[in-house]
Amino acid sequence: MPRPPRPSPLYFSIAAVSWPILRLAFRYRAKGTENLPREGGYVLAAGHVSNLDPWALGLAIWPRRFLRFMGKSELFWFPLSLILSGAGAFKVHRGRADREAIETAVQLARDGNVIAMFPEGTRRKKGLRKKYEAGAHTGAARIAIEAGVPLIPAGVKGTDGLRHLAAWRVQYGAPIDIDDLRGQELTEAARTATDRLMHEIHKLEESL
Secondary structure: OOOOOOOOHHHHHHHHHHHHHHHHHOOOEEEOHHHOOOOOOEEEEEOOOOOOHHHHHHHOOOOOOOEEEEEEHHHOOOOHHHHHHHOOEEEEOOOOOOHHHHHHHHHHHHOOOEEEEOOOOOOOHHHOOOOOHHHOOOHHHHHHHHHOOOEEEEEEEOOOOHHHOOOOEEEEOOOOOOHHHOOOOHHHHHHHHHHHHHHHHHHHHHHO
């Protein structure tokens, strides 16, 4: 299997600087890393409580692996676009079905990248969870199914408590079973996989 893509110099530098800060000031801890594939691409999906969630998800797999994630198109202006791209982001147009972003994510996953996704689509307000699991978007599951890569749930806690130096906790779960869905119609398969995914994400969050 080809060597997994490596982080950019910018990504590596930021991670190297932030690692001791997060470990000491925010007591960063991650469990379940044995559930993450060491080779090949996969989709890593979690609930979304803060803009810092991608960093919490990605720090435990650095420096060997790094995250690619969707960033809203409004942020991709020069020179910020250079920083975002170096940090692993790629553009998505929110508010409409962005097929180009999905296709980009599918290809990145096939190329061995780790794709971070937040099925709820936006941050939770005041820590509240969406009332219905069915409200979650199916993009994460769709990418995993189309790319033929594992779909892995994760729970994140503490990233919304920056001012209070809240402890950062991450729990990675076992891959979601989607092998039985790969031959089904994509929309139906993605919805079923998303229901399974959100169930596991909520379980992981409750364990933190």
